[in-house]
Amino acid sequence: MAVDQVQIKMFFDADSSTFSYVVADSNSSFAAIIDPVLNYDAAAGAVSTANADNILAYLAANQLKLQWILETHAHADHLSAADYLHRKTGAPVAIGEGIKKVQQTFKLVFNLGDDELLAKGDYFHKLFADNESFSIGSLAAQVLNTPGHTNDSVSYLIAGNLFVGDSLFMPDSGTARCDFPGGDAHILYRSIQRIYQLPDETKIYMCHDYQPGGRELRYQTSVLEQKTQNIHVKSDTPEQEFVQKREARDKTLAVPRLIYPAVQVNIRGGQLPKAADNGVSYIKIPLKQR
Ligand SMILES: N[C@@H](CCC(=O)N[C@@H](CS)C(=O)NCC(=O)O)C(=O)O
Numbered sequence: 001m002a003v004d005q006v007q008i009k010m011f012f013d014a015d016s017s018t019f020s021y022v023v024a025d026s027n028s029s030f031a032a033i034i035d036p037v038l039n040y041d042a043a044a045g046a047v048s049t050a051n052a053d054n055i056l057a058y059l060a061a062n063q064l065k066l067q068w069i070l071e072t073h074a075h076a077d078h079l080s081a082a083d084y085l086h087r088k089t090g091a092p093v094a095i096g097e098g099i100k101k102v103q104q105t106f107k108l109v110f111n112l113g114d115d116e117l118l119a120k121g122d123y124f125h126k127l128f129a130d131n132e133s134f135s136i137g138s139l140a141a142q143v144l145n146t147p148g149h150t151n152d153s154v155s156y157l158i159a160g161n162l163f164v165g166d167s168l169f170m171p172d173s174g175t176a177r178c179d180f181p182g183g184d185a186h187i188l189y190r191s192i193q194r195i196y197q198l199p200d201e202t203k204i205y206m207c208h209d210y211q212p213g214g215r216e217l218r219y220q221t222s223v224l225e226q227k228t229q230n231i232h233v234k235s236d237t238p239e240q241e242f243v244q245k246r247e248a249r250d251k252t253l254a255v256p257r258l259i260y261p262a263v264q265v266n267i268r269g270g271q272l273p274k275a276a277d278n279g280v281s282y283i284k285i286p287l288k289q290r
């Protein structure tokens, strides 16, 4: 299959420094959306859909038919627009089956009843197993489990293009944090070794870029560039050295600004918590007394 059948369009949410993508098969006009962002004004508790509507406008302008809404993981820093896009298009929302573990963890954190969350992959239409194949029109796609940042992190390999979520950042930023519940730097190291087994020319697409030193925004790199230049983990970096670096950096990071709303919505596939009897949906914040 010719790689130039793949059309990749990047969308950037400046508020959370998140990249979303539309990946389309130019032969069939079928497309997938990866990691769409729902706009959220935390102070007002207001969600809106400017980002997602922008993606829908791109699909319409290019006469693309949405076949999949793919999440690389349950994000902790922004809300997902997956459910909004599902309601608009009917396309299924898919994620790695590790979401069950993430749901189990946060079901306890937020004290959710079975009527709110069963933690069995509910709210998602498709749970991918490791190595599972699927297609976007005539494009072959494969799911690689790449946990470590979260339990449910996967990478999507689509015709030589790898969408890694937060398993890797651009080489000058290294990797994502591993200090969320279920995160583990040892496991992330092994996931990255798995990515480094792919052909050097495999293109890698980021989910975030925080523009270290104020440099220009970058969202694409390659396996070779990562193996030779990643500041946390090159091809010959020992596991222990990576783990030490990663855990030391994690100690310096603040809790993401939107972690509570993001996780509560994203473990439900982007649906807001079920409305209370007054018709209003609420986000919970577990309080700690220090
Ligand atoms: N300041 C951002 C941080 C977001 C964040 O923690 N991002 C995760 C990925 S979900 C990460 O790995 N960050 C690494 C870093 O900031 O070095 C926020 O509050 O939203």
Ligand SMILES: [Fe+2]
Binding pocket: 073, 074, 075, 076, 077, 149, 166, 176
């Ligand atoms: Fe993340």
